[in-house]
Amino acid sequence: MALRTPEQFRNSLKDGRVVYYKGRRVEDVTAHPVLKIGVDSSAVDYELAENPEFRGLAVLQTPEGEPYSRFFLAPRSPEDLLKRRKLCETGSRICFGFPPFAKEGGSDAVNALAVIAAHCDAASGTAYAQRVEAFRRHLMREDLSISITMTDVKGDRSLRPSEQADPDLYVRKVRRAEGGIIVRGAKAHITTAPYTNEFCVLPTRAMSEADKDYAVAFAIPANTPGIRIIARSGPWEEGTVDYPVSNSASMVEGLVVFDDVFIPDDRVFLDGEWKFAGPLAAMFSNYHRVTAAAYKYPFAELLVGAAQLAAEANGIERVAHVRDKIAWLVMYAESILAISEASCYKAVQDPLTGMVYPDPVMGNASKFFFADNYHQAVKAVQDIAGGIVATVPSEHDWRNPETRADVEKYMAGSRKVSAEERFKIIHLVKDLVASEMGGFWEVTSLHAEGSLAAERLGTYAHADLPRYRAAARRAAGLPEKQKEPAASEAHAQK
Amino acid sequence: MALRTPEQFRNSLKDGRVVYYKGRRVEDVTAHPVLKIGVDSSAVDYELAENPEFRGLAVLQTPEGEPYSRFFLAPRSPEDLLKRRKLCETGSRICFGFPPFAKEGGSDAVNALAVIAAHCDAASGTAYAQRVEAFRRHLMREDLSISITMTDVKGDRSLRPSEQADPDLYVRKVRRAEGGIIVRGAKAHITTAPYTNEFCVLPTRAMSEADKDYAVAFAIPANTPGIRIIARSGPWEEGTVDYPVSNSASMVEGLVVFDDVFIPDDRVFLDGEWKFAGPLAAMFSNYHRVTAAAYKYPFAELLVGAAQLAAEANGIERVAHVRDKIAWLVMYAESILAISEASCYKAVQDPLTGMVYPDPVMGNASKFFFADNYHQAVKAVQDIAGGIVATVPSEHDWRNPETRADVEKYMAGSRKVSAEERFKIIHLVKDLVASEMGGFWEVTSLHAEGSLAAERLGTYAHADLPRYRAAARRAAGLPEKQKEPAASEAHAQK
Amino acid sequence: MALRTPEQFRNSLKDGRVVYYKGRRVEDVTAHPVLKIGVDSSAVDYELAENPEFRGLAVLQTPEGEPYSRFFLAPRSPEDLLKRRKLCETGSRICFGFPPFAKEGGSDAVNALAVIAAHCDAASGTAYAQRVEAFRRHLMREDLSISITMTDVKGDRSLRPSEQADPDLYVRKVRRAEGGIIVRGAKAHITTAPYTNEFCVLPTRAMSEADKDYAVAFAIPANTPGIRIIARSGPWEEGTVDYPVSNSASMVEGLVVFDDVFIPDDRVFLDGEWKFAGPLAAMFSNYHRVTAAAYKYPFAELLVGAAQLAAEANGIERVAHVRDKIAWLVMYAESILAISEASCYKAVQDPLTGMVYPDPVMGNASKFFFADNYHQAVKAVQDIAGGIVATVPSEHDWRNPETRADVEKYMAGSRKVSAEERFKIIHLVKDLVASEMGGFWEVTSLHAEGSLAAERLGTYAHADLPRYRAAARRAAGLPEKQKEPAASEAHAQK
């Protein structure tokens, strides 16, 4: 058992995996100009463990004194959750708001599996909990990267898995095979798909009995035969002046196709126990909403900073409406922090495993808060930075001697900021909020780690309605109702 | 030294004070049909101390074993602030979202005075700190109620105190007198003014040297000669069906006129040290924003509950947009809690006194969050409850046998809820969000405990801009700037 | 045939009708201190006809030279709709944003009946059109006031009329009787119910065959035996300083109970033709949404003016955020005008009758626009006017010599505005946006003349989706689809 170096992580990716980018097979993802950016960001999870400043946060020791990544700790206290949250935040800050994500999401999945496997075992006589635990130890020992692999392609959203025109539109067990199962289907938007070691596959929703075959959960290495990964793509050009962030850090999603892939039994964590598909998806959300809010906090910081730098460069940092917008952005950023930390302070303990998970209402609220207000934050930053964000000359114009003088002369802003600094600040703003990456962030704010609708549903499901109702009945002068069971209990009973 | 009973508190108000309500002198505020509601709410602060369920939270002991109200503890740890926050929340829950306010706001003022007096003494050679401490002990010993008395009537808001047409539009020292000072002016919107024991008077803003005479802070009993109190008023009718909350709990503001009132020296805490007027106002805000968010949380709970009861009564609790609105209201309520608790967890310690105060950014954010979203919350509740909120028959129609049958028959909603329950629920909603009290809450959400503009300014003043800027400079590829002093240090240096 | 005087209108209300206010029978609504305010506002529709300034707008002539109210004209051109809209606006301006409503809503109902009756007759062989036309001529001749009487009490909103626990929760035909039908049920929120001459009763929603008996429309005088009216009520005190608007103008809703009321056949306009209940409700909405936006425009003007006066009284009219809010309020008001006028310019002609009705998308948009933004407008006004709106002394304090001096001295604001003016301006703001009336306006903005949900549904139903779709298909490089029928045609075909 040992922590891997970033280099070991990179080398582990040269494993024959099948990855496509813009229609071309990629032989070595660590050498591909675009995928490399994602690989390097993921490697930050490994760098943190080597960095004396962060090692205390990132690394734990087994009772035997073996070091392992904090991400692989099963949380048993609010403190555990708070430190895990802080670790997510730290990696994201280094990567300019991108989570390194080598282990963040995947370990959320492992934690959810650990809780639900115990419940499934208790109810169904299965023995998943020990498989999950064995897998967790494998991850710890090998210090692997692992990707949460959850969202199915879904086909017609108004139909259940088993009702789709093509039965493969949700990942499903096709049949049993000797010592394992064969699965088919595809998962979409899988972050780090092109450069993860392992996929941790969870069902994406609650299932009915008819959807039994879709109630599968498993983990599998990325280079397993039958797996094909088609990376998301976009326009790309070299250069870190025009695109200072997106050419420095990234996370790359992929469509992960499972073309009759064999999953050995010890890697199967749910197999037809359809009643547990929903709770598993929900428990993953409990963990993952907070991971989301954790990595968004440094991005929000960056928005505040970019807005402030732009205001100073434009000479408008003392204008009333500009200050108001900066203050709003500060409150936006810090409230993300406050609400996500609250979900840790108010951690809920699972009675069966003793593991804790973030308070679901606070967790959903933290993710909803940043997502629902994100477009307003973007608007504020764009408003402050000015129209030049849309029309700024490129770094080529800056470098070409024929155009440099004009660009430098006319990019001048406040006397306190050089034209070059202003030029770079404007490009930073453009990259953050008015580029292909800007669009990516808007869309993923709404959809990644659960949509706004999912967070409302999650909140409603876990809200302590009896408490609110009792307060209102008392105020209306109505007799206290016989105490109803708390929403969460009621939830558990179904 | 002893805790007072609610009855002792009530009796203490029959002290000759000069109070007017709707143009009439009120001889005994505890017997006045409207003011009584406020008195009874204030008394809840005293009831809490007698209630075994809350005594542990509400009462502390001196080293000598004497009990005293937690409100009079100078906070020295995040835990102190969290418990104080919880105590505010508890009283407010009992009073349906109204803070009892016998001590809440006044003790915020005493805490702010304690911190700033030390700084003023250090800088100016004054000896206010010991006066404040003596006053605090007096409050503890006598278990007095105390009202924060801060907002001046202000006249023309574009002019400073000394520039007003009438010099009395901010409270000021008129002259020195033997053993004290004479003050004149008026403070507006003073909560509990008609039924507090003491007024704790602070300057409402930063002062320049020209405004020296306005830089006064002091405390004085409500029945001191020269003090006249004109209570706010409104339409009022008996009955707790039509107005179940506002006829059961309240806080009543007053215009407090100081007509050449003598303040003995030991009750004077600032007297011309104009540089400390701004810091004093700001420090009070640090404490008071969190008090505000604390008492609003139970009110937000009440809104959630009222909306849910109304949805059930109307039979629409399963309609998608209704659930969405309930979920939003839940997140609204719980985020108020999260952000205000964060301000306590992240408490700042004053180096001179060792006292702690809530993190100013989080504190401002918590108050801003509830206030800025309040009208949206109201809209959601109104939307769910339906137009009947505006046109519901009155309890007189319910009681009159001639009309009762029609009202009962046609107020029917869902089969699961009786017409009487629905009738009361609709009146609850009306009282909360579509009545004179509803208007009061909208206006005070915006203006009490600081306006939205004040919270933005407070946030901007305390925001750690160097941190945000550094993040953005790194992202833009700009060299790190020589570390600027943190905003709060810079602030202190001025 | 002749126009009635306001006095004739008032006298016509002393007709034995059964009206209750706060549980008491009201013998003469024109003499009741609260209902009188509504009566006087309704009378404005009659005053306009006598006022030389407005007579040209308010009065038309029959070919025979007989004058009649414009409200009773069946509109046949955009110009007709624009003038009708202007007439609504004019009456509302006089009544401070309350529509007089003697004829506004009722004539919307008559217009809708005229269109749908023709379609029903054509499809079902009925002969309603001539009954409606005869009724219209009766209204013209007698110059009657008429109230739209539509919203049922509805019971459980998740159930259809015929599914309710009590079959009377929607107004229904109980049985036929000699020469007419007997109806039972109650209509809620009926504006002017206590002081209208006629009720024009429409079904409130689309009906299925099972709901056949609920598909009834008819008109009936308010004093018909079996009709009982319970007026909405609230706290009330004399005086037009504290409540300058709501004690000067009003509209009073009532619960209208039909206790086995006989409706003669010539007053029955729908009787079981359930397929036409939905189209009738929808056609009424087409007309009524625009009436709503028309009367709200003067109220929005009033909000702008009140905010501006308050800003000036407070001396903050040059503060940036105040100007921004005033500008926003101006755009709010004027956009209501623009969108509602657009619904008239783009009038749709009914092919069968040649009558025109406002464009449904624009009509819904105009009402949605003012309603969806109303709470934001309120917040802006409250923000500008300040906390004093919640705590201002009453006119009794102003009048009492003991308190007058204090109030006058300390209500002073900007030097350009007297304390008395500021005092009145603050009370105006309170009355508009922070009183029982303020709550009434918030709730009715959301629910009267259709809820936000209803306007979204109405927009969706009438949106020209094929046009939008075609634009997007062309942009996506997709072949043009075979032209689908326009939404409105498709609608008509059902």
Next chain:
Amino acid sequence: MALRTPEQFRNSLKDGRVVYYKGRRVEDVTAHPVLKIGVDSSAVDYELAENPEFRGLAVLQTPEGEPYSRFFLAPRSPEDLLKRRKLCETGSRICFGFPPFAKEGGSDAVNALAVIAAHCDAASGTAYAQRVEAFRRHLMREDLSISITMTDVKGDRSLRPSEQADPDLYVRKVRRAEGGIIVRGAKAHITTAPYTNEFCVLPTRAMSEADKDYAVAFAIPANTPGIRIIARSGPWEEGTVDYPVSNSASMVEGLVVFDDVFIPDDRVFLDGEWKFAGPLAAMFSNYHRVTAAAYKYPFAELLVGAAQLAAEANGIERVAHVRDKIAWLVMYAESILAISEASCYKAVQDPLTGMVYPDPVMGNASKFFFADNYHQAVKAVQDIAGGIVATVPSEHDWRNPETRADVEKYMAGSRKVSAEERFKIIHLVKDLVASEMGGFWEVTSLHAEGSLAAERLGTYAHADLPRYRAAARRAAGLPEKQKEPAASEAHAQK
């Protein structure tokens, strides 16, 4: 005099102009892969004149029977403005929401010059009006394209032109020369700069006497010596599946540098008459806000259509919150139309020239409405289309036989829509709202044709405050004030 063909327009651009794109000199803008897209869009203004469907709208005739572009008509009636608005809308619809802009903005500038030149001549004894008129006739005769060239680079936004560190940060007259003037400076964000025939240069703001030299307006051909144009740029790849709109239509801005350019006197329309700089900028805004709202309407239509197609492709078109969002988008689009048409219906006539211009309040409101709600519209579309917008495979993946099968199988959505159609629809959404172009539209919604702040200021300046105030004074029971002059008169008097 004759209309030019699109080909003649294209050929006219091969005129030796100095254009740079990504640091490289572009010899022929009509052949450049990116600039060509802009050229082709601009050519649509010429194609419209040849298209029998639109010729009646696009082409007018002189009294002598010579055809000319409607854009060059000086508007003299609301009808003129409505048709002009419609023509802008029509060109934009063809170009997927991009205005062709060969003449749209430039003719707004010419109209503003015509009005203000007359006022300047009357006040200052200049003779600009006839120069403007001669220039207009030149444009008509030669059927030239003309670009509004207004926004200066501005340097430090807190300083006036004459206070800047570099005097050239606003375009200025450097000196007189024989028969003309020499100008220096740069204009930013100039739409169509790389491919316009003429630049029409206006001052960007009001000037004080110290800024006299900056009060210059003129027109000049794009290939005049001393003019250099640096085009805005971005990532670009061929292909109209991934970027169906932005690779088919565009408008390309440029930084236009005036390096001591000679302007002959007959092309100079303002030269030091600093009092008219502000009115000129304001009058241009009056015209241009409406042009902006006109071309945005088809873009809004496209958003509605794209959202609807995406909903259908995903099988969620019947989900309540999806329908609500579509309905909102429809109201968004149609309200843009309504308010911008209202600005034409309510046209204001200039007393001196008889020309009309759009009502300033409505014009500002129409632009503000679309801009202020734009991010919300984007959010709605993104929410409906789903996360796949961020992670969709590229057209290369579609075309490569190795990946095609996976992409086609797993892009399937609703049975009613082929995978290929869904794939293209998703890319359309991405191109519109989650790409570099999406960022461009967000930023330009806020900043092009005036910022939100500018529209608020414009509204405030032109609002009829006396009317609103009078309404509120009457409501408050205050005596009518002596009639103040209307805001617009007061404005004119300055």
